[in-house]
Amino acid sequence: MTASAGDDVGPTDEIKPDDLDIETLGPARITSPLSPLLDASRGTTEHYVDSGDRVLLDDTAAGIRARGTSLEDLPGLEPCGPRRQIYFDPSKTRAGIVTCGGLCPGLNDVIAGLVRTLTYHYGVRRVVGFRNGYRGFVSAYGHDVVELTPETVRDSPVDGGTFLGTSRGPQDPEEIVDCLEQMHLNVLFVIGGDGTMRGAMEIARVIRERGLRIAVVGIPKTIDNDIPFIDQSFGFQTAFAEASDAIRSMTVEAKATPGGIGLVKLMGRHSGFIACYASLVRSDADAVLIPEVPFELDGETGLLEHLRRRVSTRGHAVVVVAEGAGQDLLDPVGRTDASGNSKLADVGPWLKERIEDHFATAGTETSVRYVDPSYLIRSVPANPYDSVYTVRLSHAAVHAAMSGRTAMVVGRVRRRFVHIPMSLAVSRRNQVDPHGDLWMAVLESTGQPWRFGEDSGAPTGAPHA
Ligand SMILES: Nc1ncnc2c1ncn2[C@@H]1O[C@H](COP(=O)(O)OP(=O)(O)OP(=O)(O)O)[C@@H](O)[C@H]1O
Ligand SMILES: O=P(O)(O)OC[C@H]1O[C@](O)(CO)[C@@H](O)[C@@H]1O
Numbered sequence: 190m191t192a193s194a195g196d197d198v199g200p201t202d203e204i205k206p207d208d209l210d211i212e213t214l215g216p217a218r219i220t221s222p223l224s225p226l227l228d229a230s231r232g233t234t235e236h237y238v239d240s241g242d243r244v245l246l247d248d249t250a251a252g253i254r255a256r257g258t259s260l261e262d263l264p265g266l267e268p269c270g271p272r273r274q275i276y277f278d279p280s281k282t283r284a285g286i287v288t289c290g291g292l293c294p295g296l297n298d299v300i301a302g303l304v305r306t307l308t309y310h311y312g313v314r315r316v317v318g319f320r321n322g323y324r325g326f327v328s329a330y331g332h333d334v335v336e337l338t339p340e341t342v343r344d345s346p347v348d349g350g351t352f353l354g355t356s357r358g359p360q361d362p363e364e365i366v367d368c369l370e371q372m373h374l375n376v377l378f379v380i381g382g383d384g385t386m387r388g389a390m391e392i393a394r395v396i397r398e399r400g401l402r403i404a405v406v407g408i409p410k411t412i413d414n415d416i417p418f419i420d421q422s423f424g425f426q427t428a429f430a431e432a433s434d435a436i437r438s439m440t441v442e443a444k445a446t447p448g449g450i451g452l453v454k455l456m457g458r459h460s461g462f463i464a465c466y467a468s469l470v471r472s473d474a475d476a477v478l479i480p481e482v483p484f485e486l487d488g489e490t491g492l493l494e495h496l497r498r499r500v501s502t503r504g505h506a507v508v509v510v511a512e513g514a515g516q517d518l519l520d521p522v523g524r525t526d527a528s529g530n531s532k533l534a535d536v537g538p539w540l541k542e543r544i545e546d547h548f549a550t551a552g553t554e555t556s557v558r559y560v561d562p563s564y565l566i567r568s569v570p571a572n573p574y575d576s577v578y579t580v581r582l583s584h585a586a587v588h589a590a591m592s593g594r595t596a597m598v599v600g601r602v603r604r605r606f607v608h609i610p611m612s613l614a615v616s617r618r619n620q621v622d623p624h625g626d627l628w629m630a631v632l633e634s635t636g637q638p639w640r641f642g643e644d645s646g647a648p649t650g651a652p653h654a
Contacts, residue, residue: 227276227402227593269585269599269606271310276404276593277375279311284590285374286337288351289322289381289388290528292564293412294427295571295579296351299380301342302583303408308339310584311591317372322356322381323388326368334372346576349568357384358527362391369396369403376590380408383416383615384528386598390611393596406590407598407611408582412567415460415619418609419600423582424567425462427575431566432467436509439560440473443505448554450496450506450544454537454561457511458530460620463566464511465631472634475499475506476641478536480513481621482628485642486543492641493547500548500555508544510536512563537561581606 284307288296300318307313319325320333335341335353345352369377369392379389386407393405409416414425432455439451455463461479468474476492478484485491492508499506512533519534526532541559548555571579578601585599585606598614599606621628623639632639 227404227595266602266607266609267594269588269608271588272592275311275591277591279313279591282307282311282313282376282591283315283317283372283374284313284376284378285317285319285334285369285372286353286378287319287322287325287380288353288355288410289379289385290355290357290410291382291412292350292355292567293410293422294349294424294567294569295575296355296380296410296424297342297345297348298571298576298579299408299410299423299583300337300351300353301339301346302580303378303587304337304342305339306584306587310587317374318353321354322385323360323365324356324358325353326365327360328364328368332368347570349570351380355381356527357530359529360388362388362395365392366395366399366401366403370399370401374403376404376406378406378408378586378590380410382409382411383618384530385410386611386615390596390615393611396595404590404593404595406586406594407614408586409598409600409614412463413457413460414462416600416614417617417619418602418613419619420602420604423575423579424571425466425575426578427569427572428456428566429463429466429470430572431569432463432562433470435560435562435566436467436473436507437471439558440471440505440507442558443507446505446556446558448500448505448548448556450500450508450555450557452508452510452537452541452544452557452559454510454512454559454563456563456567458513458533459618461511461514462619462621462627464509464514465621465627468509468631469634473507474509474635475503476508476637477631477635478508478510478514479621479628480511480516482514482623482640483517483642484515484640486518486547488642490638490642490644493544495637495641496544497548497551497553500553508540510540512536515540 286300286303304316307316316337317334318337320335324330325333379385389405389407396403409422411422412424412428414422416422435453439453443449443451455467457463459480461481464477464479468477476495486493496506515536516533519536519539522532522534524532537559541557544557582599589597589599589608594608596611597608598611600609
């Protein structure tokens with residue numbers, strides 16, 4: 190189950206060796222980085238093979254020195270794959286699947302992949318899907334389940350979204366586990382973001398406290414690509430490709446209009462990966478704004494003058510802004526969504542107005558075209574790369590669950606599919622490194638300064654002037 194170098198067409202050099210130093214891992218390293226087992230002493234059948242060596246979380250010289258130890262003693266992630274011994278007897282296993290949080294391309298592919306692997310690889314006879322996220326387990330919403338077979342899921346990946354539905358908002362983990370017990374489920378697959386995984390950890394805790402034998406395995410979902418350690422989240426490649434189409438369209442619009450400015454808002458609450466990757470596709474953008482790099486609007490080195498200069502010299506300009514950018518400049522909304530995530534102030538319309546005001550005051554003609562394609566982007570079906578990627582993640586998740594792993598997620602780290610304890614997967618957030626190669630590439634393609642408001646100049650001799 191290891192990936193060959195050739196099949197990694199995705200981005201993800203954001204994991205730097207230093208990030209992986211065990212000293213920075215926090216409380217998660219207190220637990221074993223090897224994924225938790227329901228019961229290490231019990232296996233049932235013996236017809237699958239182990240798949241190789243663990244992937245070291247920290248194989249840097251600094252890490253080895255920090256621990257004063259050998260490579261063998263360093264924390265490592267267990268490789269995904271079929272096991273010599275499996276924990277559950279497939280003929281008696283019942284599995285459940287749930288999708289939570291926001292949409293992401295590839296959700297239906299993951300569901301279909303799980304169902305097929307459970308059915309065809311292992312001969313599991315009953316798989317159910319819970320409708321509308323964690324609500325589907327709760328009696329107030331009527332224990333909303335749907336029977337899943339390879340037949341019923343066969344056509345679902347052609348559609349975006351999740352045919353099971355999804356939701357936000359708190360549900361009682363005790364009640365969720367009551368439901369799992371009543372339905373005699375042995376394995377639960379949760380597909381969602383960091384909130385979903387925190388919920389799954391609660392479910393696994395209640396299962397442990399009740400002494401039940403139910404495995405909880407996560408397939409991390411995030412269009413923002415903000416799950417730490419993993420190379421890239423499924424759906425991300427599809428998302429930034431779609432986003433790049435929006436940028437292209439707005440570039441066409443801007444070019445066709447005297448003083449035209451195309452402004453595109455993209456998703457990315459705390460991490461600007463979609464904005465960065467989408468902007469790099471055709472290098473159309475003149476400015477990219479992400480949550481990780483604060484910016485200033487005013488003054489000679491501010492964003493607005495940068496745009497005015499671009500419009501004066503090139504006739505048009507294009508701005509890409511991630512939804513979490515510039516929040517320090519806007520009035521906070523002071524509200525949260527049903528799951529407790531802070532609602533962000535809407536940077537798009539605010540920026541449009543500020544640009545228009547600035548150009549009017551300066552007496553420079555402009556016409557700002559603004560688009561927020563966020564929901565259009567995240568609701569499309571997975572592209573071929575993400576589609577195949579989700580199949581491989583589904584395989585990995587089923588092998589993990591059937592071998593009794595629990596409270597862990599599957600992911601690809603340094604091109605290897607591995608088990609990651611949930612506590613580690615939610616321990617921090619993957620973000621664009623403002624001093625890293627990705628941001629540098631964005632600066633080179635836009636010719637913008639490292640940070641608007643600082644006189645740091647363009648990094649490459651400013652070919653865009
Ligand atoms: N700290 C938590 N403890 C227990 N459950 C949680 C926690 N945070 C979120 N959840 C539950 O997980 C589900 C999904 O959470 P949330 O809406 O935050 O989406 P998410 O999984 O983070 O995905 P997205 O990245 O789209 O926001 C919700 O039902 C929510 O109540
Ligand atoms: O409008 P919704 O469904 O709450 O989701 C919005 C959020 O979901 C995300 O796409 C994460 O899944 C964020 O980027 C965005 O802020």
